[in-house]
Amino acid sequence: MTTSSDERRASRPAAHAPHGLPPRSLARRLLAAVARLARKSALLVVLVVLALVGMRAYLATQGPVLRPWHTLVPDEPSAGAISRDGWPAYVAAEARMFEQLHRRMQSSLEAGDRTPLNRYYDPSLASPASFGHDWNRSFVLEPSGAIRGVAVLVHGLTDSPYSMRTLAELYRQHGFVAIAPRMPGHGTVPAALTREGRKEWMAAVDIAMDEARRRAAGRLPVHLVGYSNGAALSLLHVMRRAERGERRDVDQLVLLSPMIEVNAFARYAGLAGLPALFPRYAKSAWLDLLPEYNPFKYNSFPVRAARESYLVTADLQKAMASVAAQQRMDQVPPILAFQSVVDDTVGARAVVTRLFDTLGSNGSELVLFDVNRKRVLNPLLSPQATDWARHALQGPPRRYTLTLVGTASDDDASVVARSRAAGANGIEVLNTGMTYPADVFSLSHVALPFPPDDPLYGNRPSGLRIVPLGSVAVRGERRALVVSQDSLSRLSYNPFHAYMAARISAKIPSQETGGPGSSP
Template sequence: MATTPDDDDLDPLPESSLVSRILAVAGTLLRKGAVLVALLVLVVVAVRACQSTQGPSLQPWHTIIPDEPAASEISAGNWQGYLTAEQRMYEQLRRKLDSAMKPGDRTLLNRYYPASLTSPEAFGHDWNRSYVLEPDGAAKGVVVLVHGLTDSPYSMRSVAELYRRHGFIAIAPRMPGHGTVPAGLTKAGRKEWHATLEMTMAEARRRAAGRLPVHLVGYSNGAALAMHYVMARIERGEKRDVDRIVLMSPMIEVNRFARFAGIAGWPALFSRYAKSAWLDVLPEFNAFKYNSFPVRAARESYLVTDELHVVMEEVTAQRRLNQVPPILAFQSVVDDTVGAHAVMTRLFDRLATNGSELVLFDVNRSRVIAPVLRTTATDWVGDVLQDPARRYTLTVVGAASSEDAAVVARTRDVGSDVVKQQPVGVRYPAEVYSLSHIGLPFAQDDALYGNVPSGKAIVQLGALAVRGERNVLVVSQESLSRLSYNPFHAYMLARIAEKIPAK
């Protein structure tokens, strides 16, 4: 007769066998996950390949890559050598473009046609190139100004001129790949940008001669490069060579898509899908900034911020954040290019008490505009002035109230329980609902990006507030509606001037 064993007689499953089963299940899930990821990537690549066969064709400025020095050559050279190589490159590029352009390319809207209304030559000087502004008298200091991605040294002109008027030598380098043709950004990247900034700072140290203060100004991607330069020197234990930092729309964090942007360009390995190497292929009607945007540039911008975060973590671990010079930063609370909130949380909230200040430009909260704003994008700034524990001064610039468009600056100093309010002297423009990433460096009377008539025979982008039917304009309505100037530019310059030493 069969007997039924007691529970105590049953052998438990061996521990090694249980672990093996768990590992087997995990392995199966991982394999399935990898297959799903691979399929997703294939779908993305296939869609990108299909998209690249549609839309406008690539033009000479998308395919002719300027002959620029590599990072190693830039590092081994100096400022004068860089200017010489830049001049040679521009001469070669002009010849190549002239021979490659077709009659249909010679239009009044093409910046690469010298007689067009959008040519840099229409401005009397090609501000795409590196430049130095010398003060009228003896130099009181040196400032290096670093422009942003797809941008050019033109964007640094107003701040450079401010420093020049205050007796500083202003040096504005052109980052490789910029100020020429969009194709330049399919080759030049962060290694060349870092090398160029290092070389320019060496020139600043030479001119300062150990006796003059040195300031470093960065806009957008240029701000990330500037912060990386400062942090890297601290991490390496090198002597500080920057006395003050000024940042505009700093690229501390970018869209997460940029991390994987390189995948979008994979189909370009096949010539039939060469256009997939571009996120945007657009007419080039902007004299000092590219409209077309290559995939590689998006990837490089992400890597710049990623490298910045890595070196910041190292400096934090070394407990050397107290060596960071004072920072004055300006940021719109809404920004479609960089993470506006991250400027506060990922940079300023980590700083030691060193006299830094973050200035936030608020949206227009008038009773007419407020209801159409996305609260998820704007409400984060609502209570930032309530935190008394910040180790930096925080200022929010915006309208006095929903009924009063007079602009005021609300400031909370370090260690203070009081929020001070000071009039700025302007009104929030009724037709403007926010500032923009691209507009911060430019005044309303800027010849290209401002809305005050310049009187020049050019296409003034900031004054093109047009209305009409869809699908009529050669350029996108979206590109014309994005604010290209800063209504509070004079306030920004005044705040920067406060930090420029008088002697």
């Protein structure tokens, strides 16, 4: 008896249902297997997190003990109070807070805290008093003549208004009122950053901008200058106004080492502080517990500060996406930004891809400071970290000007600026008249705002009775210091600061024409 081909095919089990199982039974089995795998994966993740938290708790019982600057939390206004009361009230509350904190700190210091390198010991070499003015506080610089504009300058994370001092003076010399607000939680004690965060920081930026608008009175240009986390806060201020459809209150943005993207750890930094819920493990609330020998910047770093810095960048990315979706990027003022090609704190390439590549044709420019590519140093440089800059000027035309500042060639240390204008294919090369220092292989995230003659971070003697952090050179064996040797060798000043200052000055309206120009 002959069986037809159709009958033979019908008698075979379906290819997608092995062992004769109906398709629905197979699907249920597959879903059950996936569910079991998901449960096992979730359990594994929970076990790994518990193990890491347990290890973190154990490590919190080791190392240095918490000192008064890790436990005394200043009493600062809330974000709501800052926004409601405004700039004069904020500065007055700041003065009261500093006086109160100073009294509490002096009564809390023990004999071992009274050292020549403790910023909280008044006679020390690290005391802010050694500078004749406490640059940890908010300040305003007034021009000597007629006011030609207003600039608001916002410092970075763990920093203080000191880092904006040189640029504030630059603006003052150009006839601008320079307003440098202290971000809440900064300039006092590291413990302050266990409470203050992005909401308070944004409120402080907003009231400083309110003061700038009051002084400008709709007649004078307003510049907003931000450094690192302060650059992210400045850009967020602009983006949120654009997102809400409000009138632009900034004529020019200037960003230094802008924190557009931070490393992945900051996103989950909050987990590292979980054991601090129990008093025994209070030290787990800190990523670093270090001596405080810098008069204007914290060395100790709390977990919460890392988490808040990530949330600032997350808020910024969300606001930028919203502005782009509403097709309001044309409301963003021109941006002049400066960024080191290598940066261990923020994502340098993200400044290109996540910020500048999203802008419209509004006259913006990004200046990248390249590594020292002299033949003797080049073999020591990491290609993964540095090669991207070689290709930055290539590709299709951009909507902004891109400038790369670096060595003329691998056997010539003279510094040139290679620029590709917005929409252009060609590259212009300008000799800057500077030379790449032989002992410097790159700039750093922290270096950009400070000139070589900065009394604290520069490499030239200041004559002050202070510790010159920019020229400290200590040598010895590894693992003998309580601070990392990397932190002591990290470049703390910008050898190309004069070039940067000239580029910023060119964006300041001249007295004669009312347009960009040089100082009178």
